Amino acid sequence: MPLPAFGPRVLLRRLREVMAEQETAQKKLDRIAALVASNVVAEVCSIYVLDDGDHLELYATEGLNPKAVHRVRLKIGEGLVGLIAKSAEVLNLSDAQAHPAFRYLPETGEEIYSSFLGVPILRGGRVTGVLVVQNRKPRRYSEEEEEALQTTAMVLAEFLASPEFRAEAAERGARKSRRLHLHGEGLNPGVAMGHVVLHQPRVVISNFVADDIPAEVARLNEALRTLRAQVDKLISTTGLAAQGEHAEIFETVRMFAHDRGWVRRIEETIGHGLSAEAAVERVQSDNRARMLRQPDPYLRERMHDLDDLANRLLRILTGQTGTAAASRLPKDAIVVARSMGPAELLDYDRARLRGVVLEEAGAGSHVAIVARALEIPAVGQAEYITDLVETGDAIILDGRSGAIHVRPNAEIRQAYAEKVRLYARRQARFARLRDKPAVTRDGMRVSLNINAGLLVDLPHLDDSGADGIGLYRTELQFMMTRALPRREEQERHYRAVLEAAHGRPVVFRTLDVGSDKVLPYFETEREENPAMGWRAIRMGLDRPALLKAQARALLSAARGRVLNVMFPMVADVEEFMAARDIVTEQLSLMRQMGLRTPNRVKIGAMVEVPALVWQIDALSRYADFLSVGSNDLSQFLFAADRGHPRLAHRYDPLHPAMVRLLDMVARTCLNDGTPVSLCGEMAGNPLDAMILLGLGYTSLSMAPAAVGPVKAMVRTLDRGKLARLIPGWLEAGEPLRERAALFARENGVKLYSR
């Protein structure tokens, strides 16, 4: 069996010598091709580089026609080289031309070569190129030769990702074509232009060679010990008394950390002469390549876990810890991450952070909530983005459409720069409206409030010039922490909110957990229909201790002030009364104990369940105010999951059925003299909000960024005229959106999007 001319360690050392030379990147690649050809005793060695996401370009060759360099380009999947890139697998053929994928490329002069060995160049599991050797005589390459090629491919992978190579390639114009256009899910609107900062900077391996194999194995074992201790600590601090799914995930991670098969593969790779970190990277690369081809989502998830673990191990071995938040950020940083906790996003310097792109987050994720609170454009579900970009790449993202442009060309940059300018002009216009009253042309005063839930939301109260906080989602504090916040912590939080409001009203909503808002430390059963399940006030009444503690925290925080508190998901008047009793009981207790209490306590209910609409008369006798949660109300009215992407645009909130229901709520409240407002997404859409004013709503609560556009609508609307038209529109039974838009156009009502 033919063996390489020299062993893997010698090969690695020579590769390292080539890398260290003061040469251009191109020369280094040429030298590597020659070195590999002599090591494997091959007549040809060629290096192909993936240059624009789906083309492989011949970058260097020993043996093929040198004129073909930078001219031969193959698509992924085209020819044997393209096949290797597509499958990320080795091809070892004694008669290459007999292979069905073989493609003859006349410019290379390769027709005379019979045997072929090609390996993918993998970085982080993604193919970035292909390394090939060829011989005239038919032969099958040995395992050792395959190994030598794979080792070289690993070194090449690092080299192709190095600034040195990238700068040279960019100069040659090759990278100019590496524009990428991706699509994710818009999480927070706005356009951001800037430069990529990888949240978890890639671990840079500078030492590939094991000078002393037993010493490298010892380093590996030491690092594994640290890793296992880290995993155990993680499990205990996240309270892995936690059960169910979380327990299972952590147990899998623990299992991997002790997995003999994994460790053995790393040790074997060290045995071939690689340093501990290079061996971990190599094994991880193979694992990731398999992961990307794995169709079973469960197994993919598990492989992901292993991948995270390998990353941790690499960080321990190289001492490169921490996220990019601690590094020097460019002034237009766009943070790109696979996933990220909400607190991690808050670690970034807000003055330099322009946007965030995530592979895994959806609109309801905590990090998306924080991005919205910080008002930075965000895109989620951006598949594989962390593998496709490097720190420093130019990037543009559109948080409304979910579009992402990596390394955009001048036209795209110009088009977006124009969007940014427009957006800035519009913002300036809204800022001018900030201190103007929200009064319609015919003199109706409208109260515009913001929805909030985090302390970072509070500055928006002043920036937007809103009248108050119409919905404070208290569950967000609970979702951000690893353990149930104690009563004192809740109280501190609520007091901070009230202080920031400077006397403007704040409506606190009691915990609305369950459904998609899960608390990791809170044990719940798996439910068939969680949105209609054990959630919100239902949970609060069944677990009164939780509601009692929250009521007490709210009452204490609001001492000497007015406390507005409301309950989510009330379906029945009895539920409201039971919840109200819990609050009033706490109030009496405090009085008995001689503690200071609020000057006034107003208790209200959210109208989110259609059944409650027909109980408003009865409810009005006990409730101080009502607030329509149109997101849930329309979800239950149309029986359409509000988070389902396929249903997102299926039912219009201005459907006559919904408008009639909202009309009924407004009329009944007006009759009963019960103050009512609306705090769902509709309130923040100027056209929808216009209809709400027409129905008689005079108080709305919305995302902070919507206050300007909605105020612009209010100030240009003749409410009386609109109110007279709506009954006719409803009678016609058609969706109101078109008619309403026409009305706005004809009557000069300003409708700006955020």
Ligand code: PEP
């Ligand atoms: C709603 O349901 O409309 C609402 C405002 O509450 P949330 O979006 O928090 O469910």
Ligand code: MG
């Ligand atoms: Mg709701």
